[in-house]
Amino acid sequence: MTIAMASEKELKTESNQKYVYLFNEVDQAQEKMGGSWEGVRSLLGGKGANLADMTRLGVPVPPGLTVSTEACNAYLEAGEQFPDGMWEQVLEAIKDVEKAMGKKIGDLQKPLLVSCRSGAKFSMPGMMDTVLNIGMNDAVAEEMIKRTGPKFVYDIYRRVIQMFGGVVMGVPDEVFEAVIEAQRKAAGVKSDTEMSADDWKVITEQFKQIYKTYTNEDFPQDPLEQMKRATEAVFKSWNGKRAFAYRDAAGIPHDLGTAVNIQTMVYGNISDDAGTGVAMSRNASTGEKELEGDFLMNAQGEDVVAGIRITQPISDLQKEMPNIYAQFEEIAQKLEKHYRNMQDMEFTIDRGKLWILQTRDGKRTAQAEVRIAVDQVEEGLISKEEAVRRVKPEQVDFFLHPQLDGEAVKEATQIATGLNVSPGAAVGIVAFDADTAEKWAKEEGKKVIMVRPETKPDDVHGMLAAEGILTSKGGRTSHAALVARQFGKPAVVGVSELELDLIGRKMTVGEDLEIYEGEWLSLDGTQGIVYLGQLPTVVPDFKNPYLLKLLGWADEIRELGVWANADYPRDAERAREYGAQGIGLCRTEHMFFEAERMPIVQKMIMSKHAVDRKEALDQLLPLQRGDFEGLFRAMDGLPVIIRLIDPPLHEFLPSFEELVQDLADLKVRTQHYHTLSEIDAALAEIRVKQDYLERVEALREMNPMLGTRGVRLGILIPELTKMQVRAIFEAACKCSKEGVDVHPEVMIPLISHVNELKTQQAALEAEAKAVMEEQGIEVTYKFGTMIEIPRAALTAGEIAEVAQFFSFGTNDLTQTTFGISRDDAESGFLMEYQQKGILADNPFASIDPNGVGRLMEIAVADGRSARKDLEVGICGEHGGDPKSIAICHNLNLNYVSCSPFRVPIARLAAAHAALADK
Structure with missing residues (x-):
């Protein structure tokens, strides 16, 4: 018994579960989902939901039905078996489609042909399967030829065999394409459109033979069997390799399932007053408010996107079919207003009648995304909050x-x-x-x-x-x-x-x-x-007026301040241009790495006597002072947090391995010298290298996170950090006298115990006061510390009694919390942890909420219980990461600090965090 001859009793079999919705039953779907349109999209898929919604709006949509995502999930869970009653619901719904079109599947005089397409909640272009022209068979083809001509009929017949063979039966598409290529050569033509009806008839017969060769069966002649097997193929494609990989890459859940849309076929290649195209309601590259797209007369949709023929711009349609163009333009504006977003629409003109086959939010460049969001606010379509929410922080990168x-x-x-x-x-x-x-x-x-x-x-x-x-x-x-x-x-x-x-x-x-x-x-x-x-x-232009306006709205929404990490005046100037509200981290050691300063720094480190060290520090003082003057001037009126020297001293010296190799090479060369002066010079150089080697060996740390660095350096070499504080306050006093509004904040790094902070801060604050007394001027200032050791976070209450501000160094806090170094993590095992699901995210890319985030929560709560006005920020790499920024917002930090180039991103991400909180 064929499906078409199924008994009346079987057709009336019902299920309590409704799996199938006609396009005109969207109200029922919405009622089932509690009135939620997002729920409708989950149930009917994005494509099905929009087709049904357009039908409700009165947009000319070819009638059809949607088999829900619930049916797909039930099918997959049951081991690829349709759920009870689903197929019977499809057959009942098809009767309504037949009635609407005045046609019937399998009827020889008025045959209804349909397409079978996937449609998940989130758009996955090209990832799942489609079969067109379902319902075509030998008998239908023979009768259709009498009314539409053989070229059209054999063209669509060969398409359904090719698509059904590939999608449903797994026949390699290359085999079909080889036949078309061979026939083109035999006919002496360059394109498919030039082939005759006889050519397509030959291709159709050859396709039937290919189908039988690969499947051991004839191409099915029963239209309902074609439709049923195509529906199954779409369900199966949800778990296809390419769809699975796409969802992984796009962050789409794997348990949503896909809907199936069975829709009446309309044809843009049936006559000279037919055509097809794809167009967007705004320019997808620039965001300008103008129709943008392509179309072809006497063609099918795949011809537009496949590049088989040279397309025409949508503006040409206004000249060739002005009434159709005006109707399409009106529909585009109607859909954009309804969905409050730029729309990407597929359309077909079938013998002078316009049909809309699909609409969805259009893909666009970052520049277009920003302009469209801003324009739609000013047009009254969306709110400022929605515009800010729509633009993703990473899209701002394209402007920078x-x-x-x-x-x-x-x-x-x-x-x-x-x-x-x-x-x-x-x-x-x-x-x-x-x-x-x-x-x-x-x-x-x-x-x-x-x-x-x-x-x-x-x-x-x-x-x-x-x-x-x-x-x-x-x-x-x-x-x-x-x-x-x-x-x-x-x-x-x-x-x-x-x-x-x-x-x-x-x-x-x-x-x-x-x-x-x-x-x-x-x-x-x-x-x-x-x-x-x-x-x-x-080179994109950051001064884009639309971006600046959008970021201005983000600033109105966000609660977190956005500061910048900047070590040089030019970085501070850039940060301010990008909207930074202060400097959250100036790493003073970076200033030491400049070529002309490195010898002085090395002299200071290598000094064996206090007088030699003082001489080196006296040389560094004016250089550091000049750096800080530049920062204060660039950030006039805004706070500047300056971290005192942090890394271990051996990082300023040649590497241990390099010195060992140099010594070995020197000793070999010395053996070949003959003059006393050559030998004396070589021995002197060897002594210098040996001195360096001994010092490096004494200073070097196997794990740079541990040992003599940060506050420990300041306690062991107090004259070094005193020099830095003197440079800071001499610069601040000088700038203040010149009318610059300075707000220096001195940050002492890597404390683990409050006594370290007490010891160092007392000495440094005394130095700061001495400088201000010498200069005869007072400047407002703060002394604070970095929280980057778990013990510091856990004892934040007593630390806050000394420190006026905290800044979380989350890179180091992550290392000391996890007990892994960044280098170890990046060498391979952390990536494997993520692949195996041991860790969901790289903790060096986004703050670990349950470990590092919990320590931060404790530190903020205890710190502010001891000092209510405690300023708390973050200055690690996480400061520019949107996920981490959301955590900082939830912890009620005052600010995040990041690279100048990530300041605009952080401004937008902070606004997103505030909107999510609301």
């Missing part, structure tokens, strides 16, 4: 960093991929060390990509000079990544395909591609891709 030209990328040679740790585009010639990068950039005006196995602090000058950074090792919180983000340098790190030969001055990619120093590379830091050669870039 150059991007590779999209057209050039299509033709470019991609050679490697790595971690996309710092967004934007960088194009330059390869330099394999910091000195070369700086020399080429500063002295010769060349654009440089600095390529290293990994970077370290003494590479900073090269990194600052370079356009971008590429490393073969390292992770998202490696030195290269942190510095790149700090200075807005595009970076791709952890590119394992790279093998660097620093002696031969070349790198190898794969087996045989060799790139020598001085050759061109292009980096896409947003995607983590490396391209060969010199690609053009496009």
Whole structure:
């Protein structure tokens, strides 16, 4: 018994569960979901919900029905069996569709053909399956030819065999395409549209043979069997490999299921007054309020998107079919007003009648997203809050960093991929060390990509000079990544395909591609891709008026302050331009790494006598003072938090391994010297190297998180931090006398016990008061500390009795809480933890809410119980992460501090956190 001949008793079988909804039954669906439109989208999928909604609005939609996501989930849970009553509901609903169209499935005189399409709650373009022209068979084709001609009929017949064969039966699409290609050659034509009716008839017969060869059965002639098996195929496609991977990448849950939309076919290729197209209610690139899209006359929808024919811009439709264009324009405006968002619409014109096949919120560039949101507020369609909520924080990145030209990328040679740790585009010639990068950039005006196995602090000058950074090792919180983000340098790190030969001055990619120093590379830091050669870039404009307006609205909504991490005046100026309300972290040690200062710093560290150390510190004092003057002037009227020296001293000296190798080389060379002067010079150099080696060996820490650093340095070498405080307050007094409104805040890092803070702060505050007395002027100031050790968080109440502010150093707090170093984590096991689900997120990328977040909660509560007006912020890398910003909002911090280039992102993310809280 065929499905078409099913008994009346079977057709009347009902289930208590309603699985099928006609497009005109959207009210029933909404009532079932408690009046929630989001619920309707979950039940009917985005496509089905919008088709039903458009039907309710009176938009011309080809009639149809939707099989719900509940049916899909029940089907999959039952081991790929339709739930009881579902198919009977489909057959009953089809009768209503037949009545609406005056046609019937399988009828020879007035055959109804339908499409069967997927439609999940969230759009997943191209990820699941579709079958068109269901209902076509030999008998229907024979009768249709009499009314519409053979070319049209055989074209749509071959399409249903090809799509059904591929989607339902797994026949390779390449086999069908090979037949079409062969027939084109035989006919002597270049495109499908040039083929004749006889060509399509030959192809259709060959498709039937291919289908039988691969499936061991004839193409099914029963239209209802075609529809049933196509419905099953769409359900199965929910768990297809590409759909699963897409959901993983897009963060879409795997348990939603897909709906199935069975809809009347309409044809844009049936006559000369037919056509099809895709258009958006606004420009998807710029956001301008104008229709944008493409169409083709006498064509099917897939012809528009497949590039088979050269399309026409939608504006041409106004000339060719002015009445249809006016109707479409009116519908586009109606749908945009209804959905309060830019719409992406598919349409077909069937013998002079316009049909809308789909509408959904249109995909758009970041620039368009911002402009559309702002324009729709000013048009009264949405509120400021909705506009702010609509724009994602990461979209702001596109306004801050150059991007590779999209057209050039299509033709470019991609050679490697790595971690996309710092967004934007960088194009330059390869330099394999910091000195070369700086020399080429500063002295010769060349654009440089600095390529290293990994970077370290003494590479900073090269990194600052370079356009971008590429490393073969390292992770998202490696030195290269942190510095790149700090200075807005595009970076791709952890590119394992790279093998660097620093002696031969070349790198190898794969087996045989060799790139020598001085050759061109292009980096896409947003995607983590490396391209060969010199690609053009496009520089977005941060002064975009729409973005500035949107961020202004975000500032009205957010409760968190947004400050910046800045070590140099130029960074402070940029931060202020981007909307920073203060400096939350100035790392004074970064100032020491500048080339002209490093010898003085090393002299201070190597000094064996107090007088020598004082001489070095006296040289550093005016340099530091000048740095702070620049910061205070740039941030006139805003607070500037300056962290005293934090890293262990050995980081300012050559590495232990480097010194050992240098000594060995020197001793070998000395054996070949013959003159006394040569030998004396070599021995003197050896003594210097040995002194350095002894000092490095005494100072170096195996784990840089532990040992002699932070406040411990200040206690053991008090003259060092006193020099820094003197420089801060001399600069503050000088600027204040010049009319600058200064607000210095001195931060003492890495305390674990309140007695450390008492000891250090008392000495430093005395120094600050001495400077102000000498200068004859008072400035307002604060002394505070970083909370980056668990014990400090747990004893925050007693610490707050001394400190006037807290700043969470969440990178270090994460390391000391988890007991792992960043380097260890990035070497591999943390990634494996995430892959295995042991950790949901990288705790160095987003604050761990239950561990680190809990410590922060304790510290805030206890600290403010001891000092009600305690200022509390965060200054780690997490300060620019939207997830972490939400945690900071919920903890009632005063501010987050991040890289200047992430300030606009943080402003928007803080507003999102406030909106979510409400």
